[in-house]
């Protein structure tokens with residue numbers, strides 16, 4: 339039996355920072371950011387942490403799914419910006435929500451994190467290793483940015499999204515995943531350097547660094563192919579898809595994918611105008627807002643797709 343999404347939730351920091359506010363602290367403009375990316379504002383964590391947002395999103399997802407924390411037997415968090423190296427964010431969420439019966443771990447697949455988590459949960463459920471899974475994408479990317487680098491810091495935001503999945507007759511029809519580690523250097527953030535009594539490394543922490551044009555080319559080439567592969571594997575025609583929920587990196591990437599798929603842009607809901615790019619959080623936060631609007635009906639077919647650092651990508655066709 340495949341996994342079916344039975345509830346969603348999300349959490350965003352209360353501080354909203356517009357492009358106009360960024361104009362006051364760096365050499366940029368609302369016009370440049372909007373025309374290149376579509377982004378108008380983003381939420382930035384002040385009191386919130388990756389864990390606190392993941393917990394809030396999870397509690398909302400449990401309410402939406404009408405389940406108790408004890409029913410959850412698997413928690414997977416996709417994140418590149420946990421509050422601690424260890425314990426993992428998933429372990430902290432498990433404790434804070436009281437999911438005492440759950441095994442919990444994080445995965446690092448950057449902007450594809452939620453799709454990779456969904457794939458693992460689906461495999462666990464099909465193998466009989468789990469019955470009810472909580473999958474979260476949670477990020478505090480604002481702490482990973484060099485705020486003197488206007489080419490990257492304007493793109494990203496903070497937040498978390500979560501989904502509860504359970505085995506069902508209908509649900510995930512296909513998931514395609516891929517990685518091209520050889521091109522990973524186009525989007526990086528290094529860990530702390532080796533520094534011990536035998537080697538003197540830099541104590542400086544690294545920030546996100548990106549070759550935007552290479553990432554753009556990767557996304558517009560790879561994502562339509564991955565979606566087509568997922569459609570073929572599911573035996574579903576592209577016109578049968580009600581919504582394509584893509585990672586919210588850049589409106590131009592989404593428009594290019596829509597064009598390549600021969601689909602109207604109205605089928606591609608977005609929230610990047612208000613949230614920016616939240617890496618692993620993007621897809622589940624968008625899914626939650628679409629679900630909240632009540633426009634998804636049982637039996638609708640949708641596509642989820644995540645893509646980014648790795649380089650890694652994932653696309654799934656599922657029945658709501």
Ligand code: ACO
Pocket residue numbers: 365366367370371374375449488489490492493525548549550551553554557585586587588615617645646647
């Ligand atoms: N404000 C004003 N000017 C800027 C800014 C800014 N925030 N950032 C860069 N510029 C300037 C540059 O300095 C450069 O100036 P120059 O011509 O005088 O040298 C000029 O704008 C053009 O810079 P480019 O980097 O060539 O700009 P480009 O048109 O490629 O747009 C962008 C940059 C928006 C990042 C684009 O490459 C892109 O969309 N890439 C996709 C990457 C992406 O979405 N990454 C997200 C993370 S990965 C993921 O989630 C998939």
